[in-house]
Amino acid sequence: xxxHRYEKWWLVFGTGSLVVFLFIxxxxxxxxxxxxxxxxxxxxxxxVDKIAPFNEPGLKKVEGKDWDYELVVxxxxxxxxxxxxxxxxxSKVKVIATSKDVVHGFGVAGTNINMMLEPGYISEYxxxxxxxxEYLVVCNEYCGxxxxxxxxxxxxxx
Amino acid sequence: xxxxxxxxxxxxxxxxxxxxxxAFTALALGGLAGLLQVLVRSGKFELPxxxxxxxxxxxxxxxxGLILTTFFxxxxxxxxxxxxxxxxxxxxxxxxxxxxxxxxxxTAMSATMILLNEASVLYTFYAPxxxxxxxxxxxxxxxxxxxxxxxAQISKYISWRKQxxxxxxxxxxxxxxxxxxxxxxxxxxxxxxxxxxxxxxxLGLVDRVDILISRTLFWYFGHPLVYFWLxxxxxxxxxxxxxxxxxxxxxxxxARMSFILFLLFSIxxxxxxxxxxxxIDAGWKFLQVVLTFMVVIPSLMTAFSLFAxxxxxxxxxxxxxxxxxxxxxPWKDARFAVPFIGMVAFIPAGAGGLINASFQLNQVVHNxxxxxxxxxxxxxxxVVLTFFGIAYWLVPHLTGRVLTPAMNKLxxxxxxxxxxxxxxxxxxxxxxxxxxAPRRSSFSTYGDAQQAxxxxxxxxxxxxxxxxxxxxxxxxxxxxxxxxFFAPKGExxxxxxxxxxxxxxTPMILENWKIWITLTIALILIAYTVPFMEMFQNGPIGxxxxxxx
Numbered sequence: 284x285x286x287h288r289y290e291k292w293w294l295v296f297g298t299g300s301l302v303v304f305l306f307i308x309x310x311x312x313x314x315x316x317x318x319x320x321x322x323x324x325x326x327x328x329x330x331v332d333k334i335a336p337f338n339e340p341g342l343k344k345v346e347g348k349d350w351d352y353e354l355v356v357x358x359x360x361x362x363x364x365x366x367x368x369x370x371x372x373x374s375k376v377k378v379i380a381t382s383k384d385v386v387h388g389f390g391v392a393g394t395n396i397n398m399m400l401e402p403g404y405i406s407e408y409x410x411x412x413x414x415x416x417e418y419l420v421v422c423n424e425y426c427g428x429x430x431x432x433x434x435x436x437x438x439x440x441x
Numbered sequence: 442x443x444x445x446x447x448x449x450x451x452x453x454x455x456x457x458x459x460x461x462x463x464a465f466t467a468l469a470l471g472g473l474a475g476l477l478q479v480l481v482r483s484g485k486f487e488l489p490x491x492x493x494x495x496x497x498x499x500x501x502x503x504x505x506g507l508i509l510t511t512f513f514x515x516x517x518x519x520x521x522x523x524x525x526x527x528x529x530x531x532x533x534x535x536x537x538x539x540x541x542x543x544x545x546x547x548t549a550m551s552a553t554m555i556l557l558n559e560a561s562v563l564y565t566f567y568a569p570x571x572x573x574x575x576x577x578x579x580x581x582x583x584x585x586x587x588x589x590x591x592x593a594q595i596s597k598y599i600s601w602r603k604q605x606x607x608x609x610x611x612x613x614x615x616x617x618x619x620x621x622x623x624x625x626x627x628x629x630x631x632x633x634x635x636x637x638x639x640x641x642x643x644l645g646l647v648d649r650v651d652i653l654i655s656r657t658l659f660w661y662f663g664h665p666l667v668y669f670w671l672x673x674x675x676x677x678x679x680x681x682x683x684x685x686x687x688x689x690x691x692x693x694x695x696a697r698m699s700f701i702l703f704l705l706f707s708i709x710x711x712x713x714x715x716x717x718x719x720x721i722d723a724g725w726k727f728l729q730v731v732l733t734f735m736v737v738i739p740s741l742m743t744a745f746s747l748f749a750x751x752x753x754x755x756x757x758x759x760x761x762x763x764x765x766x767x768x769x770x771p772w773k774d775a776r777f778a779v780p781f782i783g784m785v786a787f788i789p790a791g792a793g794g795l796i797n798a799s800f801q802l803n804q805v806v807h808n809x810x811x812x813x814x815x816x817x818x819x820x821x822x823x824v825v826l827t828f829f830g831i832a833y834w835l836v837p838h839l840t841g842r843v844l845t846p847a848m849n850k851l852x853x854x855x856x857x858x859x860x861x862x863x864x865x866x867x868x869x870x871x872x873x874x875x876x877x878a879p880r881r882s883s884f885s886t887y888g889d890a891q892q893a894x895x896x897x898x899x900x901x902x903x904x905x906x907x908x909x910x911x912x913x914x915x916x917x918x919x920x921x922x923x924x925x926f927f928a929p930k931g932e933x934x935x936x937x938x939x940x941x942x943x944x945x946x947t948p949m950i951l952e953n954w955k956i957w958i959t960l961t962i963a964l965i966l967i968a969y970t971v972p973f974m975e976m977f978q979n980g981p982i983g984x985x986x987x988x989x990x
Binding site for chain 1: 493495498563567569570652653656692694695715716717718719720721722723726727730731734737738741742745746749799800801803804805807808809876877878879880881882883884885887888890891892893944945975979980981982983984987989990
C-alpha cells in the first residue's frame with residue numbers, strides 16, 4: 284500500500300512515542316509495583332459482618348508486614364464503616380474494603396486511593412499517607428438514592 | 442455532469458428520515474434532562490414533584506447515549522449505503538423498517554419504565570441494582586432491532602459486491618459495514634449479559650447474578666460502543682468533508698486500513714474500564730491497556746489524512762506560506778465549519794482518553810467527574826457536532842429541500858454556542874474531577890467537608906455551561922424542524938468525496954472479511970479467555986437484586 288513519505292515519518296514518530304510510553308507504564312507497573320487495586324480475594328457478602336477482618340472494621344496496627352496499618356472498611360448503602368478514622372502521618376496503610384450489598388466506590392479525594400467495591404470481592408490497596416490533613420472519602424459509583432450522602436473521613440494527623 | 446445531485450431513492454429517504462425523527466426527539470428530551478441535572482448540582486435548584494435526580498440522570502444517559510446515537514447512526518448509514526451502493530431492494534428496505542420498529546418499541550418500553558421510576562439504574566444498569574424486567578427487555582429490543590437494521594445494510598453491500606465482482610465496495614458503504622460488524626460483535630457481550638443474567642434474574646427465574654461477569658460483559662460492549670459512535674463522524678471527516686471543501690480524499694486504502702484497525706482494536710480492551718476493580722489480574726488489565734493504545738495509530742492516520750486533504754486543497758487554491766491554506770477553507774459553510782469544531786475538540790478529548798486508559802493515571806480520575814467531562818468532549822462534542830453538520834445537508838437532501846443561507850448562518854451560531862457552553866462545562870468537570878469530585882452524584886456538601894465545598898464553584902460553572910448548551914440544543918432543533926418541514930423545496934447535494942486521480946488502486950485484501958473477522962475474534966479470545974475462565978472458576982456467590990431508589 285502506498286504511503287506518503289511524510290505520513291510514514293508521522294506514523295513512525297507516533298508509534299515510537301507510543302512504544303516508549305507503554306514501556307514506561309510497564310516498568311512502573313511491574314518493576315516498581317504501581318498497579319491498580321486488583322486483589323483476587325473473595326468473601327460471602329451476605330455474612331460479611333461475621334467474617335474477619337470485616338467483623339471489626341477500623342484501623343489496626345500490624346507487625347511484621349510490609350505496611351504499618353490495615354484499614355478495614357465495610358461499605359453498605361449508604362454508609363462506610365468506620366465513618367471516620369485518624370491515621371498517623373507518614374504511615375504505610377493497606378486499605379482492605381468490600382461491599383455488603385450493591386457496587387460502591389471508595390475514592391479518597393486528594394490521594395491515589397480509588398477503588399470499586401463489589402459484593403463478594405475484596406478490594407485492597409497499599410499507600411503511604413505522608414501529608415497531614417482531612418481527606419474526604421466519597422462513594423463514586425452510583426448506588427441508589429442516598430449515593431451522594433455516602434461519605435467517610437480520613438484524618439492524617441501529626 | 443453534476444454527479445452531486447444524484448438523489449437517494451424517495452422510499453430509502455423515508456426510512457432514513459424516520460430514524461432521524463426519533464434521534465432528534467431523543468435529543469430534545471435527553472437535553473432537557475441534562476439541563477435539570479446541571480441545575481440541581483449547582484445547589485441552587487431542586488426538582489419538583491418528587492422527580493428523582495437519578496431518574497433524570499438515567500433518562501439523560503439512555504436517551505442521548507443510547508437512543509440518539511443508535512438511531513442517528515443507523516439512519517445516516519442507511520442513507521450512505523443507499524447513496525453509494527444504490528437503492529435498497531424492497532426486501533432490504535422492509536428489513537430496515539422492521540429493525541427500526543423493533544428498536545422504537547424497545548425504546549418506548551424502556552422509557553416507560555424509567556418514567557415510572559422502575560428503572561433508575563443509569564444507562565450502565567450495573568447489577569445488583571435491579572430494574573423492572575420490561576426495562577431490560579426494551580433494551581434487548583433496541584439491540585436486536587439494530588442488528589436487523591444493520592442486516593439490511595450488509596445485505597445491500599453483498600448484492601453490490603455480486604454485481605461488481607473483483608471491485609472494492611464504495612468507500613462510504615465499506616465504512617458503514619465495518620461499523621455494523623463492529624456493533625454486532627460488540628453487542629454480543631451486552632446481549633449475553635441481559636439474556637443470560639439480568640432478564641432471568643429480574644423475572645425471578647434465578648436468584649443471583651455474578652457481578653463481575655456482568656460488568657465484564659457490559660464493558661466488552663461499552664468500549665466499542667464509543668467507536669460505534671465515532672466511526673460515522675470519521676466517515677464524514679474522511680469522505681464528506683473533502684467534497685464540501687472542493688478537495689479530494691487523500692487515500693482510499695489508508696482510510697479503509699484505519700477503519701479496519703478500529704475494528705480490531707476497539708473490542709478486546711474493555712478491561713481498561715475496570716482497572717480499579719477487584720477480581721481481575723493486574724497482568725490482564727495491563728494487556729488490555731496496551732491493546733487500547735493501539736487505536737492511537739489509526740487516530741494518527743486520520744489526523745494526517747484530514748490535514749493533508751485541507752492543505753492540498755488550500756495550496757491548489759494558491760495558498761502561500763506554511764499556514765496560508767487555512768484561510769482558503771470554507772469557514773462560512775456550516776457543513777464544513779460545524780464538523781471542524783468537532784475535529785478540534787477531538788484533540789483534547791483524545792488526550793484525555795489516553796490519560797483515562799493509562800494503567801496508573803486512571804487511579805486519579807476513575808469515576809470522578811473528569812470522566813464525565815471527557816465523555817462530553819468526545820461524544821457530546823466531536824461526535825455530536827459532526828452529526829449536526831451531517832444533518833444540515835442530509836435532512837434537506839432527504840426531504841427535497843435546501844439549506845438556506847439564513848439556516849446556514851444559524852447553524853454556525855449554534856456550533857459556536859455549543860463550543861462555548863462545552864468549554865465552560867467540560868473544563869469545570871475536568872478540573873473538579875482532578876480534585877476528586879465524583880461523577881453521577883446529586884448535589885451534596887458531604888457534611889460541609891472543606892474539599893466538597895471547594896468543588897461547588899466548579900459545579901456552578903457546569904450549570905452555566907450546561908445552560909448555554911441547552912440553548913444550543915434549542916437552536917439545533919429549530920434548524921432540524923425547518924429543514925424537515927419548512928425550508929424551500931429544492932435540491933441539496935449529498936456530498937461524496939472522490940479519490941485523487943493518480944491514487945494507487947485499492948488492494949482487495951482490505952475487503953477480505955474472512956481475514957479481518959478472524960483476526961478480530963482472535964484478539965478478543967487472547968484478551969478475554971483467561972480472565973473470564975478465572976471469573977467462572979473462582980467467583981464468590983452471586984448477588985441478589987436491590988432496588989435502592
